[in-house]
Amino acid sequence: MAELNKKLNENMYLCHIDDIEEGASKGFLSDESGSDLFFIVKQEGQLFGWRNACPHVDGAPMAWRKDAYMNSQHTFISCHAHGALFEPNTGLCVQGPCLGKSLKPVPVYVNQAGKVSILLTDIR
Numbered sequence: 001m002a003e004l005n006k007k008l009n010e011n012m013y014l015c016h017i018d019d020i021e022e023g024a025s026k027g028f029l030s031d032e033s034g035s036d037l038f039f040i041v042k043q044e045g046q047l048f049g050w051r052n053a054c055p056h057v058d059g060a061p062m063a064w065r066k067d068a069y070m071n072s073q074h075t076f077i078s079c080h081a082h083g084a085l086f087e088p089n090t091g092l093c094v095q096g097p098c099l100g101k102s103l104k105p106v107p108v109y110v111n112q113a114g115k116v117s118i119l120l121t122d123i124r
């Protein structure tokens with residue numbers, strides 16, 4: 001049990017900060033259907049992690065293809081099922097059927113070398 005708890009407190013390396021372009025998004029930990037567990041967006045040089053689960057229909061995946069979580073202008077996260085738009089930095093829905101609801105955050109860590117990681121405990 002102690003070994004399991006130690007493992008869950010470990011960081012999981014995901015990518016380098018430069019692997020995600022400004023205004024772009026990247027999904028991680030795909031299941032057998034190809035749906036990501038969570039995704040990261042980059043806005044104004046900062047990274048924000050969110051669960052790939054739309055608050056409109058609980059648990060609904062949001063991208064229309066791999067890593068496609070942003071709208072065409074790269075200004076908002078977009079759920080491609082029914083067009084909801086979310087602020088990249090807060091996860092708040094500002095347009096669409098789940099207006100006022102929010103995405104569930106996934107804390108993202110970037111070390112001095114630019115390595116991006118998460119804590120496994122944050123995605124259980």
Ligand code: FES
Pocket residue numbers: 054055056057060079080081082083084096097098
């Ligand atoms: S499931 Fe996301 S907007 Fe409907």
